Amino acid sequence: MPVKDLALSSPEIVSGSRMRDRFAGQEGAETPRLTVRGIPAGTVELAIVCHDPDAPLPLGFTHWTHYGLPPVEGEIDLSAGRPGLNDDGGHGYVGPFPPEGHGDHHYYFWVYALNRRVAGLPTRDEFLHQYGDAMIEQARFVATYSL
Secondary structure (H helix, E strand, O other), X not given: OOOOOOEEEOOOOOOOOEOOHHHOHHHOOOOOXXXXXXXXXXXXXXXXXXXXXXXXXXXXXXXXXEEEXXXXXXXXXXXXXEEXXXXXXXXXOOXXXXXXXXXXXEEEEEEEEEOOOOOOOOOHHHHHHHHHHHXXXXXXXXXXXXX
């Protein structure tokens, strides 16, 4: 998969740094704002995933999926699209809540530029398996959090 111009960032989270408590599960889990740039030609939809591979579970923990986002540069309008499933059993963003003393967990925020629309509300794993061939480009940034 090409990795060219697509870029994902947040005006509220510095890549490589610790997230502020307000985005964490025990502090209200405010959904962070995201910005996208360099959307490739042919993109019909953007998808967002936030995943913690450090969670003490076999496949880590998915904190957020969001599908059906329009391919528009700038701040992503999170009122658009469909909040997908997270591994807490709900929809939308669920903030970090790593086990106390477990050390830094890494939170990978991904954006995927897709050449076809996502149907329904797949889990992260279902999305990656069913739409891998539709991914034109992907980008990510990583933040940390610990208790």
